[in-house]
Amino acid sequence: MLRNLAAIAAAVLFSIAQPVIASDLLVAPTRIVLDGNSGGEVMVSNTGDKTTTYRISLVLRRMDATGQINPLDEALATPSDAAALDIINYAPRKITLAPQQPQTVRIGVRAPPSLAPGEYRAHLLFRAVPDAATIDAPAPDAPKPGQPQGMSIALTPIYGIAIPVIVRIGAIEGKAVLANAHLTPVADGARVTVTLQRSGNRSVYGTLDVLAQGSSTPISTVKGLAAYTEVASRDVSVTIARDKLPAGPLVVRFTETDPAGGGAVVEAKVARGA
Amino acid sequence: MxxxxxxxxxxxxxxxxxxxxxxxxxxxxxxxxxxxxAGNGTASVKILRAITVTKSSDLYFGKILPSASASTVAVAESGARTCGSGLGCYDTATSGGFHVVGTTGEVVSVSLDSATATLSDGASHSMTVNLATSTTALTLTGGAGDFKVAGTLNVGASQADGTYTGQYSVSVNYQ
Structure with a gap:
C-alpha cells in the first residue's frame, strides 16, 4: 500500500515536472518478431522540447533467472548472437529530430538459407546523444567571495530504450508452464512469486494475471513478460495490497501474447505460505 | 493522421x-x-505500444573540497549525501532520476551499462564513480514508473580543483 502510494505520489510529482524536461524519447512498438526474410519498422519520436540526435545500435542482452536483462560482454557472445547481429539490418543509425518529430527506423532480416532453424535475438538500443550544453548541466555555481572553489562534478546520463528484435527461422516451438507459485506475506499485503518455465526453441511472452480462484477479474496483471531462450525459467513477483487480497485460494494465469503462442493459457494454484 | x-x-x-x-x-x-x-474501409487497427523515458534529475554530488587523504562522497537513491572524512561538501546533492511511461501494468528491466564511470577535468586529472540502482524490474503501475541511480565518488588525495565531467549509460529494456 505504502509502495503504491509512493508510486502514485511520484507519478503525480513527475507529471507536474514534465513540461520542463528535455530529451524525451518515445519508441514504438516495444517488441519485434520477424521471420527469415522479412522486415518491420519502429517509430522513434522526440517528445522533448529541443532538437536531439539519437544513435541507434544493435546490441546483445542476456536475461537471468530473476528476469533481469543485462548487457552482454562481447567476449561472451555465442555463434547464435553473432548470427543475430549479422542477419538483422536497420537504417538509419543516427537521426536528428526536432521536438515532436517522429521518424521510422526500418528493420530488415536477411537470413542465409544455411542458417540453422531457431530463434535469433538482438536488441535495438535507442539513445540520445548528449550535446555540449547537456554535459555542462548542472551548471557549476559561480564561486562566492570568500568561499573555496573546490571541485564540481557534472555527470551526464546517456539513457535509452532497448527493444528486442526476435528472428525465427524454420520450425520453432515453445511452451510456457507456471510452477512453484506461492504467497509470502509482506508488510503491506502479500507477494505472489511464480516461476515461469519455458521449453522448446523459442522464447515465450505474455501476460500474467493473479486471480481469486473462480473469478475472471484479475487482482493484478503484469504485461510484457518474457522468458528468453537463454533461460529455462525465470521468477516473477507480484505484490498485492492487503485490501485486494481475497480470503480464498488464488491462481496465477499466464496468457501467451506472442504470435507463435496462439494465445495459450496456463494456470497454477498459489500455495499459501506459513 | x-x-x-x-x-x-x-x-x-x-x-x-x-x-x-x-x-x-x-x-x-x-x-x-x-x-x-476515417482513412480506410477495413476495421483492423493496431495501436502500437510505446515507451518514453525522461530524465527527472541529474546524479549530482555538489561541490567538493578535497583533503590530503583519499575519501569518498556517496549519494544515496534518496538524494542523501554522505561526505567522507576530511572532505568538505556543499550544494544540494541529488541522485539520478528517470521517469518511464508505457503501457499500464507492463514490466521493464533497468540496467546500467557499466557500474563505473570516469570523470575527467579535461587535463590529466580523473576520478571514478561507482553507480548502482536498486530497481531491476520496474512495473509501470498506472502506466508509469520511476527509478533512481545512486553513486559513490572516489576522491583522490589532494584531488585537483576544477570541473569534472563524465557520462554514464542506463537503459530501459523491454522484454
Missing part, C-alpha cells in the same frame, strides 16, 4: 501532438471505431 502498413495490419499513427503529449499507448481507449475507419 498517417496510415501505414505494419506487420500486415493497418497501423494508425495518431497526430504528433497526441503522441507527444501522452504517448500512443494511452490513446487506446480514446480511439473510436469511427476514428479508426
Amino acid at each position: 498517417t496510415v501505414g502498413m505494419f506487420w500486415g495490419k493497418i497501423m494508425i499513427l495518431l497526430s504528433k501532438k497526441t503522441i507527444g503529449a501522452i504517448g500512443a499507448i494511452l490513446a487506446v481507449a480514446t480511439v473510436s471505431p469511427a476514428y479508426a475507419a
Whole structure:
C-alpha cells in the first residue's frame, strides 16, 4: 500500500515536472518478431522540447533467472548472437529530430538459407546523444567571495530504450508452464512469486494475471513478460495490497501474447505460505 | 493522421501532438471505431505500444573540497549525501532520476551499462564513480514508473580543483 502510494505520489510529482524536461524519447512498438526474410519498422519520436540526435545500435542482452536483462560482454557472445547481429539490418543509425518529430527506423532480416532453424535475438538500443550544453548541466555555481572553489562534478546520463528484435527461422516451438507459485506475506499485503518455465526453441511472452480462484477479474496483471531462450525459467513477483487480497485460494494465469503462442493459457494454484 | 502498413495490419499513427503529449499507448481507449475507419474501409487497427523515458534529475554530488587523504562522497537513491572524512561538501546533492511511461501494468528491466564511470577535468586529472540502482524490474503501475541511480565518488588525495565531467549509460529494456 505504502509502495503504491509512493508510486502514485511520484507519478503525480513527475507529471507536474514534465513540461520542463528535455530529451524525451518515445519508441514504438516495444517488441519485434520477424521471420527469415522479412522486415518491420519502429517509430522513434522526440517528445522533448529541443532538437536531439539519437544513435541507434544493435546490441546483445542476456536475461537471468530473476528476469533481469543485462548487457552482454562481447567476449561472451555465442555463434547464435553473432548470427543475430549479422542477419538483422536497420537504417538509419543516427537521426536528428526536432521536438515532436517522429521518424521510422526500418528493420530488415536477411537470413542465409544455411542458417540453422531457431530463434535469433538482438536488441535495438535507442539513445540520445548528449550535446555540449547537456554535459555542462548542472551548471557549476559561480564561486562566492570568500568561499573555496573546490571541485564540481557534472555527470551526464546517456539513457535509452532497448527493444528486442526476435528472428525465427524454420520450425520453432515453445511452451510456457507456471510452477512453484506461492504467497509470502509482506508488510503491506502479500507477494505472489511464480516461476515461469519455458521449453522448446523459442522464447515465450505474455501476460500474467493473479486471480481469486473462480473469478475472471484479475487482482493484478503484469504485461510484457518474457522468458528468453537463454533461460529455462525465470521468477516473477507480484505484490498485492492487503485490501485486494481475497480470503480464498488464488491462481496465477499466464496468457501467451506472442504470435507463435496462439494465445495459450496456463494456470497454477498459489500455495499459501506459513 | 498517417496510415501505414505494419506487420500486415493497418497501423494508425495518431497526430504528433497526441503522441507527444501522452504517448500512443494511452490513446487506446480514446480511439473510436469511427476514428479508426476515417482513412480506410477495413476495421483492423493496431495501436502500437510505446515507451518514453525522461530524465527527472541529474546524479549530482555538489561541490567538493578535497583533503590530503583519499575519501569518498556517496549519494544515496534518496538524494542523501554522505561526505567522507576530511572532505568538505556543499550544494544540494541529488541522485539520478528517470521517469518511464508505457503501457499500464507492463514490466521493464533497468540496467546500467557499466557500474563505473570516469570523470575527467579535461587535463590529466580523473576520478571514478561507482553507480548502482536498486530497481531491476520496474512495473509501470498506472502506466508509469520511476527509478533512481545512486553513486559513490572516489576522491583522490589532494584531488585537483576544477570541473569534472563524465557520462554514464542506463537503459530501459523491454522484454
